[in-house]
Amino acid sequence: MAVRRTAIRLSDGRELIYFDAGVQPGRDAVDRRALPPARPDCELRYDPIQQTWVMYAAHRQDRSYLPSTADCPLCPSTGGRQTEIPAADYEVAVFENRFPALAPSPAHPGLAGELLAARPGAGRCEVICFTSDHDASFADLSPSRVQLVTEALIDRTAELGRLPGVEQVYCFENRGREIGVTQPHPHGQIYAFPFVTPRTSRTLSSARAYQRRTRRNLFDDLVAAERAAGTRIVREGRQWLAFVPHAARWPYEVHLYPSRRVPDLASLRPAELDELADFQLDLLGRFARLFATPAPYISAWHQAPVRVGRQDFALHLELFTMRRADDKMKYLAGAESGMDAFTSDALPERTADRLRELAK
Numbered sequence: 001m002a003v004r005r006t007a008i009r010l011s012d013g014r015e016l017i018y019f020d021a022g023v024q025p026g027r028d029a030v031d032r033r034a035l036p037p038a039r040p041d042c043e044l045r046y047d048p049i050q051q052t053w054v055m056y057a058a059h060r061q062d063r064s065y066l067p068s069t070a071d072c073p074l075c076p077s078t079g080g081r082q083t084e085i086p087a088a089d090y091e092v093a094v095f096e097n098r099f100p101a102l103a104p105s106p107a108h109p110g111l112a113g114e115l116l117a118a119r120p121g122a123g124r125c126e127v128i129c130f131t132s133d134h135d136a137s138f139a140d141l142s143p144s145r146v147q148l149v150t151e152a153l154i155d156r157t158a159e160l161g162r163l164p165g166v167e168q169v170y171c172f173e174n175r176g177r178e179i180g181v182t183q184p185h186p187h188g189q190i191y192a193f194p195f196v197t198p199r200t201s202r203t204l205s206s207a208r209a210y211q212r213r214t215r216r217n218l219f220d221d222l223v224a225a226e227r228a229a230g231t232r233i234v235r236e237g238r239q240w241l242a243f244v245p246h247a248a249r250w251p252y253e254v255h256l257y258p259s260r261r262v263p264d265l266a267s268l269r270p271a272e273l274d275e276l277a278d279f280q281l282d283l284l285g286r287f288a289r290l291f292a293t294p295a296p297y298i299s300a301w302h303q304a305p306v307r308v309g310r311q312d313f314a315l316h317l318e319l320f321t322m323r324r325a326d327d328k329m330k331y332l333a334g335a336e337s338g339m340d341a342f343t344s345d346a347l348p349e350r351t352a353d354r355l356r357e358l359a360k
């Protein structure tokens with residue numbers, strides 16, 4: 001897909017990039033808000049027991065919470081109202097988050113030491129708007145728009161991965177008020193982390209240990225095992241396989257893998273991108289039909305880190321909801337929050353049956 005990319009600067013110096021499928025007017029529109037320069041204060045503190053970094057962003061307390069449609073900062077600008085996006089309309093727009101968890105030149109000086117280490121939260125957080133239509137959702141996008149979104153994620157993954165100190169680029173969408181989404185406008189986020197995240201570190205050490213023991217790739221064998229078992233497959237395509245994992249943790253959880261193992265979105269071929277858009281819309285449509293109202297969800301792209309483990313990792317999407325019934329949410333309580341030990345009352349085979357029934 002031919003993508004037109006136009007980068008501008010917002011009035012406080014943050015970057016905004018339009019991604020268009022064709023030539024569009026207004027990409028030179030200027031941000032007239034005269035915002036003060038962004039001075040995020042982001043700090044990372046190391047937990048030597050859990051061996052993880054925790055991110056602190058004190059400035060995030062000030063961000064807007066569930067603004068009314070008339071105040072939405074992700075809608076296009078109109079004559080009378082300036083938003084984060086200066087153009088009067090847009091297809092896909094990406095910009096640096098005004099309230100980031102990680103930022104390129106934070107004020108924090110850092111603190112050396114083995115037990116109480118801290119450092120600046122250097123990295124980058126971006127917002128990606130999928131459509132200018134405030135009331136739409138990802139599931140409402142056209143297949144070509146989904147592809148444009150993916151092209152934008154590919155661009156951002158490559159560019160952010162080249163920034164000094166960035167170790168991992170993570171693209172995700174949080175959807176639904178129940179999980180703390182502060183903006184209802186359809187959008188996702190991109191985090192460029194200055195460390196390999198705990199989840200990915202654990203994944204890579206599992207893959208390495210499996211490789212040492214068997215001389216085989218863990219993801220290849222796991223996807224083959226799910227394919228052979230067959231009981232948890234939600235949909236099988238020419239290029240992609242969607243299944244509820246054998247040990248799913250969430251009430252409804254689907255993992256989507258390309259048939260050909262690749263490290264990241266940029267490695268996908270045109271036929272894979274084509275079918276991907278169809279699968280994403282299909283799966284999100286099923287999630288929208290699970291309950292009386294569309295399920296809140298998290299859609300998380302797992303990509304290989306920038307520098308390590310690229311030959312072992314397998315790109316995949318993990319889509320899940322914490323809603324377990326029309327009016328019931330799964331809360332991470334004592335077992336989960338206290339011990340990282342998940343409990344569930346729905347067997348993955350049953351939830352896969354249910355998701356299969358919801359095919360259109």
Ligand SMILES: [Zn+2]
Nearest residue numbers: 072075134185
């Ligand atoms: Zn909006």
